[in-house]
Amino acid sequence: xxxxxxxxxxxxxxxxxxxxxxxxxxxxxxxxxxxxxxxxxxxxxxxxxxxxxxxxxxxxxxxxxxxxxxxxxxxxxxxxxxxxxxxxxxxxxxxxxxxxxxxxxxxxxxxxxxxxxxxxxxxxxxxxxxxxxxxxxxxxxxxxxxxxxxxxxxxxxxxxxxxxxxxxxxxxxxxxxxxxxxxxxxxxxxxxxxxxxxxxxxxxxxxxxxxxxxxxxxxxxxxxxxxxxxxxxxxxxxxxxxxxxxxxxxxxxxxxxxxxxxxxxxxxxxxxxxxxxxxxxxxxxxxxxxxxxx
Numbered sequence: 001x002x003x004x005x006x007x008x009x010x011x012x013x014x015x016x017x018x019x020x021x022x023x024x025x026x027x028x029x030x031x032x033x034x035x036x037x038x039x040x041x042x043x044x045x046x047x048x049x050x051x052x053x054x055x056x057x058x059x060x061x062x063x064x065x066x067x068x069x070x071x072x073x074x075x076x077x078x079x080x081x082x083x084x085x086x087x088x089x090x091x092x093x094x095x096x097x098x099x100x101x102x103x104x105x106x107x108x109x110x111x112x113x114x115x116x117x118x119x120x121x122x123x124x125x126x127x128x129x130x131x132x133x134x135x136x137x138x139x140x141x142x143x144x145x146x147x148x149x150x151x152x153x154x155x156x157x158x159x160x161x162x163x164x165x166x167x168x169x170x171x172x173x174x175x176x177x178x179x180x181x182x183x184x185x186x187x188x189x190x191x192x193x194x195x196x197x198x199x200x201x202x203x204x205x206x207x208x209x210x211x212x213x214x215x216x217x218x219x220x221x222x223x224x225x226x227x228x229x230x231x232x233x234x235x236x237x238x239x240x241x242x243x244x245x246x247x248x249x250x251x252x253x254x255x256x257x258x259x260x261x262x263x264x265x266x267x268x269x270x271x272x273x274x275x276x277x278x279x280x281x282x283x284x285x286x287x288x289x290x291x292x293x294x
Contacts, residue, residue: 042137043080047096047104049130049140050074054092055108056123056148060116063250064089065257070127077131089113089265112201115246122147155195162241163187170237179233182222186238189218194241204269205276208242212280215239220288231294235281242277244270 054071058064067087071094075083086093092108126143129135135143166187167180175183190211197207215238223231247270254263288294 043078043096044104045137045141046078047075047080047094047106049137049144050078051092051094051106051108052144053123053127053140054087054094055110056144057120058087058089058092058110059113060119060123061113061246061250062120062123063253063257064259064262065254066124067092070124073131074127077133087262089262114198119147119150122150159188159191159195162191165241166190166238168237169240170233173233173236175230175233175237178226178228179230179237182219182226182229183234183237185222186215186218186234187241190215190238190241205272208273208276209280211242212239212277213284216281216284216288220284220293224293239277239281242273244273247273 050071053074054067057067057070064087068085071085071087071092072083075085075096080096082097084093084095084097090110090113092106092110094106096104123144126135126140126147130140163184164187167184170180170183193211193214194207197210202210215235219229219231219234219238222234223229247266251263251266251270254260254266257263285294
């Protein structure tokens with residue numbers, strides 16, 4: 001009984017101390033500290049929405065100037081006084097400083113990016129809806145996740161589209177019906193490899209190098225069966241899916257926007273990709289020439 005009484009006294013003492021602790025440290029709804037906490041939490045959520053949209057724009061091929069403009073417009077709509085936004089092709093640095101101790105800094109690194117202009121269009125539309133007051137913070141979060149999880153085209157449809165594109169480019173560069181047919185087949189092989197390499201997270205440069213070698217090998221094998229083929233037309237048409245057109249265009253737009261750092265990064269990427277394509281085709285064709293296949 002004595003031990004039980006002591007236990008009750010100990011529990012009562014702990015409850016009293018716990019009550020004192022809660023009274024001293026927990027913010028009560030409606031108090032100035034609670035309002036300050038909730039306001040800071042709301043500000044962080046707004047910044048998170050803005051930088052998430054910027055991150056997805058960069059990931060899917062949006063140019064740097066567009067991302068910076070989008071972030072500045074969103075932060076202005078959310079009434080952040082002095083936002084500092086710095087965007088490069090592989091990262092976003094954002095600081096919101098309104099002259100108080102409640103400074104918010106966010107950094108997002110973007111190691112890999114691809115081209116998905118459909119998502120870029122959706123995120124642009126979402127940013128406009130937010131700035132027009134048609135979308136709350138919670139709704140914006142949900143829309144971001146919906147756009148990120150948009151259904152992609154199937155690998156088969158992408159492979160077929162690439163094959164038709166290769167055949168079309170072959171025709172544009174002077175290919176005949178037979179060359180277009182072979183370019184279609186080569187396009188199938190090339191895009192099939194690129195789909196696999198993308199899932200395996202192979203470097204873009206390595207994919208371009210190996211892809212151009214595959215184009216050369218398949219073309220020369222077909223040439224062995226049909227010596228009347230114009231292999232140069234087939235190869236030129238078939239490697240067009242590897243050409244870094246978006247990276248080159250983006251670099252030029254960045255240069256014209258005055259963003260020389262991102263423009264230089266995209267330009268170097270485009271040049272290195274072009275070098276890998278040329279090296280792959282050159283090495284393969286040289287090897288086939290040495291063994292007398294062409």
